[in-house]
Amino acid sequence: MAGRTGVGAGRGLGLLTALVYAFLYAPILVLTALSFNASRLSGAWEGFTLDWYLRAAANPAILASLRNSLLVGAVVTALATALATAAALAFHRHRFRRQAALETLLTLPTVAPEIVLAASLLLLFAALGLRLGFATVILSHVAFTLSYAFVVVRARIAGFDRSLEEAAMDLGAGPLRTFLMVTLPALLPAVAAAALLVFALSIDDYVVTSFVAGVGATTLPLQIYSMVKSGVSPEINAVSTLLLAATGLLLLAAFLLEQGRSWRAAALPIGLGLAVLGAPFVLAGGGAPTGRVLNLYIWSGYIAPETIAKFEARHAAKVNLDLYDSNEALLAKLQAGNAGYDIVCPSDYSLQVLRAQGLLRRLDRAALPHFGNLDPAFLDRSYDPGNAHSVPYFWGTSGIAYHAGRVAEPPASWGALFDPRYRGRILMLDDAREAIGAALKWRGHSLNSTDPRQLAAAREDLLRQKPLVRTYNSSNFEDVLLSGDVWLEQAWNGQIAKAMELDAEIRYVLPREGSTLFIDNLAIPRDARDVALAHAFIDFTLEAEIAAEICRSMKYSSPNRAALPLLPAELRGNPAVFPPPEAMARLELIQDLGDATIAYDRLWTEVKAR
Amino acid sequence: MRHARRHALGLLLPSLGLLLVLFYLPQLLMLAVSLGRRTAYGGVERSYSLANYLRALEPLYLAILWRSVVLAAVTTLVCLLVAYPVAYWLARRAPARYRSALLALVILPFWTSFLVRMYAWIVLLRSEGIVNLTLGALGLPPLELLYNDFAVLLGQLYGELPFMIVPLYVSLEKLDPSLLEAAADLGADARRRFASVVLPQTLPGIAAGCVLVFIPSLGCYLAPDLLGGGKTAYVGNLIQAQFAVARDMPFGAALSFVLSLVVAALLLLFRRPLAKAQAL
Numbered sequence: 001m002a003g004r005t006g007v008g009a010g011r012g013l014g015l016l017t018a019l020v021y022a023f024l025y026a027p028i029l030v031l032t033a034l035s036f037n038a039s040r041l042s043g044a045w046e047g048f049t050l051d052w053y054l055r056a057a058a059n060p061a062i063l064a065s066l067r068n069s070l071l072v073g074a075v076v077t078a079l080a081t082a083l084a085t086a087a088a089l090a091f092h093r094h095r096f097r098r099q100a101a102l103e104t105l106l107t108l109p110t111v112a113p114e115i116v117l118a119a120s121l122l123l124l125f126a127a128l129g130l131r132l133g134f135a136t137v138i139l140s141h142v143a144f145t146l147s148y149a150f151v152v153v154r155a156r157i158a159g160f161d162r163s164l165e166e167a168a169m170d171l172g173a174g175p176l177r178t179f180l181m182v183t184l185p186a187l188l189p190a191v192a193a194a195a196l197l198v199f200a201l202s203i204d205d206y207v208v209t210s211f212v213a214g215v216g217a218t219t220l221p222l223q224i225y226s227m228v229k230s231g232v233s234p235e236i237n238a239v240s241t242l243l244l245a246a247t248g249l250l251l252l253a254a255f256l257l258e259q260g261r262s263w264r265a266a267a268l269p270i271g272l273g274l275a276v277l278g279a280p281f282v283l284a285g286g287g288a289p290t291g292r293v294l295n296l297y298i299w300s301g302y303i304a305p306e307t308i309a310k311f312e313a314r315h316a317a318k319v320n321l322d323l324y325d326s327n328e329a330l331l332a333k334l335q336a337g338n339a340g341y342d343i344v345c346p347s348d349y350s351l352q353v354l355r356a357q358g359l360l361r362r363l364d365r366a367a368l369p370h371f372g373n374l375d376p377a378f379l380d381r382s383y384d385p386g387n388a389h390s391v392p393y394f395w396g397t398s399g400i401a402y403h404a405g406r407v408a409e410p411p412a413s414w415g416a417l418f419d420p421r422y423r424g425r426i427l428m429l430d431d432a433r434e435a436i437g438a439a440l441k442w443r444g445h446s447l448n449s450t451d452p453r454q455l456a457a458a459r460e461d462l463l464r465q466k467p468l469v470r471t472y473n474s475s476n477f478e479d480v481l482l483s484g485d486v487w488l489e490q491a492w493n494g495q496i497a498k499a500m501e502l503d504a505e506i507r508y509v510l511p512r513e514g515s516t517l518f519i520d521n522l523a524i525p526r527d528a529r530d531v532a533l534a535h536a537f538i539d540f541t542l543e544a545e546i547a548a549e550i551c552r553s554m555k556y557s558s559p560n561r562a563a564l565p566l567l568p569a570e571l572r573g574n575p576a577v578f579p580p581p582e583a584m585a586r587l588e589l590i591q592d593l594g595d596a597t598i599a600y601d602r603l604w605t606e607v608k609a610r
Numbered sequence: 611m612r613h614a615r616r617h618a619l620g621l622l623l624p625s626l627g628l629l630l631v632l633f634y635l636p637q638l639l640m641l642a643v644s645l646g647r648r649t650a651y652g653g654v655e656r657s658y659s660l661a662n663y664l665r666a667l668e669p670l671y672l673a674i675l676w677r678s679v680v681l682a683a684v685t686t687l688v689c690l691l692v693a694y695p696v697a698y699w700l701a702r703r704a705p706a707r708y709r710s711a712l713l714a715l716v717i718l719p720f721w722t723s724f725l726v727r728m729y730a731w732i733v734l735l736r737s738e739g740i741v742n743l744t745l746g747a748l749g750l751p752p753l754e755l756l757y758n759d760f761a762v763l764l765g766q767l768y769g770e771l772p773f774m775i776v777p778l779y780v781s782l783e784k785l786d787p788s789l790l791e792a793a794a795d796l797g798a799d800a801r802r803r804f805a806s807v808v809l810p811q812t813l814p815g816i817a818a819g820c821v822l823v824f825i826p827s828l829g830c831y832l833a834p835d836l837l838g839g840g841k842t843a844y845v846g847n848l849i850q851a852q853f854a855v856a857r858d859m860p861f862g863a864a865l866s867f868v869l870s871l872v873v874a875a876l877l878l879l880f881r882r883p884l885a886k887a888q889a890l
Contacts, residue, residue: 013699020696024719024771027730030740031722034733087625094618106625109633110822111873113829115850116866119859120636127639143632146625148822155818156780189710189783193717193776200720200772224723233729240722247721255711328854331652353651430840432855471757471839476729485736485756594650601856602670608843609674 028244035237040502052238060305061321062239063284064216065223070277072134072219073203076141081195083142084149085187092157103154109147117144118211119332125212126336132214133340140212141202148201149194156190210329215295215340216320226300226323228475242276249273292317294533297333297341299520300325301494302394304553311540317533325475334359334525341525342534348519349592351390352383360389361524367535370542373562378519381589390521391538394494394556397579397587398434398516401481401496402488404505411488414442414511418461423468427480427489430472432604433590434516435462438490441513447588450596455603462607472608481506492518497555497576508576514586519559644863652857662864671848671865678845679872682827685766689774689823690816692767697778697815698808702785713779716772724769728836731768735761735837757839765833770826774819781815782808825873845869 035053039046056062087106096102109117121140130136164186168178184191206221213222224236250273253266292315296303300323308319322341324330327350333339334354346354354360365371368391378392400411408421417426417438428435437447439458449455470486478499480486496508522541524534540546547560548567557577558564564572572578593600644662647655665671700712719727734740735755742752755761785808793803831846840847845865852862 013695013703017696017699017704020692020771021715023768024716026734027727027768028719028722030730030733031726034730083625083628086621090618090621093621094614096615096618102622102626105634106629107821109629110825111870112633112637113846113849113866113869114826115829115846115853116640116863117633117636119853119862120640121632123639123643124632124636139632142628146629150625151818151822152777152780155777155814156784190780192710193713193780196714196717197773197776200717203721204724206723206725221723221725224725228725228729233726236723236726240726244718244722247718251711251714251718254714258710259707326854328857331857332853335653356651357653430835432851466841469839469841472841473839483736484738592651595648597652597856598648598858598861601851601858605674605843605848605851606670608841608847609670 031237032241032244034234035241037234040234052234053242056235056238056242057279057283059235060284061218061323062220062223062235063280065218065220066239066243067280067284068134068217069203069220070280072137072141073199075138076145076202077195077199079138080142080145080149080198081191084146084194085153085191087150088153088157089183091154092162106150107147109144110151114144114205114207118208121208122211122332122336126338129338131338131340132212132217132333132336134217136212136214137209137217137219140208141205144205144208145198145201149198152194152197153187153190156187210324211332213322214333214338215322218322223323226325228325233476246273246276249276292530292533293320294318294343294530294537295320295322295341296343296537297322297324297330297339298343298345299323302345302520302554302556303550307546307550307553310546311537314540315533315536319537338527339525340527340529342528342530343537344523344525345393345520346390346523347590348381348383348521349590351521351523352592354523355384355389359526361526361528361531362388363391363524363538364535367532368539368542370539370544373542373544373547373560375559375561377584378559381519382591383589384521390523391542392519392559393522393541394551394554395517395519395559396493396557397510397518398429398438398490398492399508399510400488401478401491401499401506401508403481403484403503404507406484406487406505410507411509412512414438414513414515416488416511417490418442418465418468420468422487424470425487426465426469427477427486427491428465428469428472429477429490429492430474432600434474434490435472435607436600436603437516437590438511439465441511441515441588444513447516448591448593450593450599452599455599459603459606462603463610466607466610478506493576494554494556497574500574500576510579510583510586512586514588517584517587517589519589640863641867643859644867646860648858648860652859654859662861663868665861666864666868674843674848675845675868675872677842678828681762681766681830681844682824684763685770685827686774686820686824688763688767689770690820693771693774693778693819694816697775697782700775701779701782709783713776716775720772724832725836727768728765728832731761731765731837732756735764756837757841759838759842761837761839762834762842765837766827766830769830769833770823773822773826777818777822778812778815781812781818785811821877824876828869828873 036048036050037045038049038051091099091103121143125132125136165178165182168182173181204221206225209219210222213219227233227236249269253269253273256266256269257263294317296319298321308321312319327347330344330346331350331353334344335357371391374392378395379387384390400416402411404410416422417428436458439461440447440449440454442461443454443457445454471480473480477489477491478495481489482499482503491508493508496506500506522538524531528534541550542560544560544562544566547558547563551558551563551567552571555577643654645658645660647657647659649655700709704712737752741755745752789807789811790803793807798806829846829849831844831850834840834842834844834847849862849865849869852858852865
């Protein structure tokens, strides 16, 4: 009778559940489809391909990061779930005098925003002098997943009947036997749910990991975040699909076994699942390398695997490549100390900060015989007079990118981005310095202005502009332009140069009021391990052929004068990569503004808060 | 009894010790930082001043904090409304042999990067995205689905739903069917049985789910940035910016402690129902 009244409601619930599953799996279907799409663009379907899978399998950085993530996830899941279950059992076994306080201590970590947890852990590791690496990643992940696991197991245990355990003990079962035969089976669903959650949290964590990861401990999310910028997401879609397929197969096997099917029935899904999960361990290799090691920490999309392989072959050395996607990530790592990198690639203003804090080593010019290949235009800048600490590697600009078929007329001034005709079709970089810089430049001021009146005017302009802006984005802005969501945008040139190869209608212009010049430089941190090898690497990138190869594959502008004749004509003639000299003359470097940084941040918050 | 206590302590101490070193000690370091001052190059100068806290309480920042609380509350409410029937169906209506598999399927999507899934949502929702192309093919007008509050809420719901479904499932699954039968025998109709048996029995799960969803939602920043188009600042974005862009660690630390105080105040405010939930 109880069941009958529920039948109609049950059907409604079942339908709703099906809809929720559709909601959860809609993006999964999309990314799976995209992983087989011949087009690099995420919009149009251009036929079936397995190319992205092959490329992912041949990309050592992706494989290594996947291996690292699986390793970290497995260890963290085991540790955090076991610890949390033990703690939940403790409360179940005994009523402590300060029960509520103790439970709060265990659940409070879920309260802290991840970014604060991340920064505070970095403070701790710096204070303890721990070297950043796998251990710090695992410890940090356990620290932030433990509380989640505890909450889940505790919710189940709250109503768990102690009398069963007591009965087992009365019947002569020892504590261990009682635990294994009575307690654990009763808790198993909760423990399994906790483990699934912990693994999901660990394998997807970006914020904490980006702060505490060190040499060779780049995980998949770090790799993904750094790759979004260089627009190689189809490979990431392929890896994500494989990861899902593998875990899906293992879950299927677990399900078959749970249903009482034989191991033989489960062997195929287990074998396939483990094969996929094991592939990165086999393909990425592993183990400690013999010989010399160079730890390279550089912007994503700044060096090709082939170039690294050449250096490794020439010096019988192994290069560990870790990537970052913001100067601030680099600054945080180096300021904490003990990062263990031999080469870093800071942009102009962050180089200024690192140099002022004594975190960089003076370069030995005698060990850099190819230094003379560099264009003097990019040397001896204010952030590093005489280039005592750095060598320029790439340079670039910010400007306006647009779709020629959609805009009314080609934009020539920053004013186009403030033009009401383009309401809802404008993208601005989500970057305080660049967005405020554009507003300042439009009014004819320096983009390093600290004049309160000029900044107030920039604020008014940006607030007036806000209703016109479709989105603020400083990661995959070229994708948004290609997809047609916006028609014109503030942009950095490198990604636009790549977008031009996909759509001939994409153009890039440096506004007549002038804009940003950035110069990214190779430098050696103070605590580098192999200083001689680091110099050898810098000089290697200065060789004309190597510099040309790097420029060809990465499409950023090279400061290497000797490399220019070796570049294909269409690259040299591309105004997005090598702008005309008269436009070059109007460019300005972003400088670190010291205390005025706070004024910029406040202004940007005011624009965003409105 | 003393033996039991020592035994329980032995089970508890590893977790407690680990969190003391890896959570509470770093938080103390952070507290010290929040009283300091940003140096010109983004370092921290030691001092004992409340200036950062006073700044955090300016109207500009309080408005952002309030908006974040509202978003987190709406997210939690929507999650609860969507998750409860799903968890109920999974725990009580789904064929028993498929239950654990179906629950695992709820979590499975979370084994891929949230970022990758957010980009997939963008492909679905944008102007010339899959949803709008489908609408167009059906002769319907396109919808503005991306870069607005709707998209932010959708992203939040997507990201937090399993954290609500799992604890609800766990508490619904252990619900004693004989209680329901007893209530039915006593003449309670379906609605009555739900209100007086199911709901009170699952309060611990509801409480756990709400805490697990509300608190991370307060600090969220990815969905507002990617799906909302970065047009609205939430406290998560604000704190993120202090650590990452402005490199003003003292102010970022102060903001995060203000946020923690808000959470503590809310937990205190709802202390009664939460305690009741724990006691069950």
